[in-house]
Amino acid sequence: MYAFKLECLTELEELSEQGQIDLYYGDQSGVSLDPCAPYAWQFADEQVALPASRGGQINCFALLTRDNLCLVQTTSATIDGRFVSEQPDRLSQCLHKPTVVVLDNAPIHHGKVMRERRDVWQAQGLSVFYLPPYSPHLTPIKP
Numbered sequence: 001m002y003a004f005k006l007e008c009l010t011e012l013e014e015l016s017e018q019g020q021i022d023l024y025y026g027d028q029s030g031v032s033l034d035p036c037a038p039y040a041w042q043f044a045d046e047q048v049a050l051p052a053s054r055g056g057q058i059n060c061f062a063l064l065t066r067d068n069l070c071l072v073q074t075t076s077a078t079i080d081g082r083f084v085s086e087q088p089d090r091l092s093q094c095l096h097k098p099t100v101v102v103l104d105n106a107p108i109h110h111g112k113v114m115r116e117r118r119d120v121w122q123a124q125g126l127s128v129f130y131l132p133p134y135s136p137h138l139t140p141i142k143p
Contacts, residue, residue, distance in 0.1 A: 005132040012100055012129065016066065022099040024063040024071070025141040026087065028079045028106075032057040061087050063101060064141045081111030089117065092124040099126045104142075105133050 016023035033053040042048040059079045063071040073087055088101055103109040109130070118128060136142040 002132045022097055024065055025102045025139045026063045027141045028061040030057045030059045081108045081113040084108050085113040085117050088121055088126055092121050092126040095125045100129050102129050102139060104131050
């Protein structure tokens with residue numbers, strides 16, 4: 001399955017480079033002022049500290065191209081399948097050519113709302129391509 005998906009992704013990237021399709025990579029993330037440092041190294045007589053500023057987390061879902069075009073939506077709420085599905089919905093309203101959105105296998109990327117919308121997106125020229133499991137290295141949107 002991995003080899004097949006890699007071959008498909010390579011072909012999608014070639015089509016994108018040739019200008020035949022638009023190719024976006026999608027994922028979500030959160031940003032908070034509350035630092036997270038699960039471990040740190042320091043000298044025995046040195047104290048390491050990160051200043052904290054309490055506040056709410058901002059969550060975002062982004063669609064990124066290899067040309068660094070980035071479409072971002074943010075929310076202070078938890079990102080769920082409905083929020084994720086709204087992003088291809090928005091994108092599908094302004095397509096100029098066939099478009100593919102590449103997603104990983106997070107449960108909210110495969111949920112009921114996403115499954116319900118796939119046929120509508122397909123009719124508008126937008127397809128969703130799922131990466132093989134455990135393959136974050138295949139997408140430029142992963143850190």
